[in-house]
Amino acid sequence: MVPAKLTCFSGWTMEYSGYLVAGSALHEAATEYICLDGKPEMVPGKGENHNGKLMYLTEARCGSLPCPPYVNGRELTCVVCSR
Template sequence: MWPQEQSGYLVAGEYQHASASEFICLDKRPKLREGGSLNHDGKTFYLAEAVCGSLPCPPYVEGRELTVSVN
């Protein structure tokens, strides 16, 4: 059995935003960087949710967040 290296959630940018985006794995315990309270309008990530038809339901559940495990 392989050791689990990382686990988290599948995220991507908002589909209506003009910038390009791809799905990535966001660690379930991300390391935060200290900063100020200024908003620089950086990249915002949104959780990917299951949609039945695109994915087989079951085992996926409509509207649930998709998790990722990297071994």
């Protein structure tokens, strides 16, 4: 997974691209950043919502990241690549 990119490095194959997400620091469970597919598909089933683990978009913040090229408050993209 490559954060803040939409393309893979030369010689790598893109599996999917999307948005960098993570759980809230205010929730009890531990979390990590993952790349959420930009075109997710629903798994057929009951359609119940138990709010198991809520994911939130990660936004750029100037100072933590250099602006430019990042834009303060803009969601960060990501890409998942394989070799």
